[in-house]
Amino acid sequence: MPENVVIIGSGPAGWSAAIYAARANLTPLLFEGTVKPEMIPLGQLAYTTEVENFAGFPAGNIRAFVESAVDKSRHWNLPPVPKGHERDGVPHYAVQGVELMELMKQQALNFGTRVIGDDVIDVDFSSRPLQVVTAANGIVSTQAVIVATGARANYLGLESEEKYKNKGVSACAVCDGALPMYRAQPLAVIGGGDSAVEEASYLANLQNAATIYLVHRRDKLRASQIMQERALNHPKIELVWNSGVEEVLGDGNRVTGLRLKSTVDGSLRELKVGGMFVAIGHTPNTSFLGGKLDMNEKGYLRWTLPFRTNTSVPGVFAAGDVADDYYRQAITSAGTGCMAALDAERYLAEMH
């Protein structure tokens, strides 16, 4: 018997789709990826600290709630409670990315979602039932599919950048910024969007932080107003305008600086830093689809009906960042996950 619905991805879109599909008695099967950097278990929120803007989660004694809701067997995966955030002697902070994802996962499990830690590596949508090919669990037949595989961080594409990955080059300050190799070092964040500002602020707020250079190729940030103010007013963040990275410099073992090129007059200068964090946008995780669904020029899946999550193949729906290069928020992903589950439910009802 084919599955009713297979959900690919374990970020906010995947879990929200699973919650809705499970509550509709569709007993969804969700593939939680394993291969970094593409199929990150729990999605990009696994790389995030506090999430201040997910509605319904104001700062509070979050950990007590998380521990009461999430099965004890997964408490090991919860990040440490942020230090120095207390009110009346108890922790008081905004929900952290992993906590939020573990809560969503628990909610999906509570309603009967089946979860498999495996990667979908290919699909066959040319006949019915639809087929998804997994790395470790063979071929799974299903009547409907929800693609919720998200998007991953981009790099600059320099040879020297590749050479120093994990030796001072990273695309995730939140994951790596607190490592000893970066401690008390001047560091550079590349980019001018919300991610770049967020990464720079995170690094600048670490204990013993030195100067954090925010290197941007233009003379104006793309980030939202509130984030811009955060960067511009932070005493430890220094803006380096109109500059691109020409080369990552190092001693063979670790980064020692950057060669920057002015985007105005082409002049070169060296910036002494112990690390470079790249925050220049994302690429959707759609390569496993082999072009079998319509995509836009950047590789994001196309919704083929307005305000519906339908893709170019009937029975296949897309939710979250894999189909959104515009909003890319945890809450919008969760919303489209819900939509995809409702769309799948109606599709299945019409089939029978």
Ligand code: NDP
């Ligand atoms: P964005 O696409 O918004 O910004 C990417 C930045 O990188 C731009 O400033 C761009 O420059 C720069 N850039 C792109 N390619 C290169 C390159 N090759 N070399 C140098 N610089 C480059 O991506 P983000 O990841 O910052 O944000 C994505 C979405 O997620 C946005 O909608 C954002 O609002 C949202 N977000 C929200 C957050 C929050 O609200 N807390 C936190 C993080 C993200 P240029 O400006 O010149 O194009």
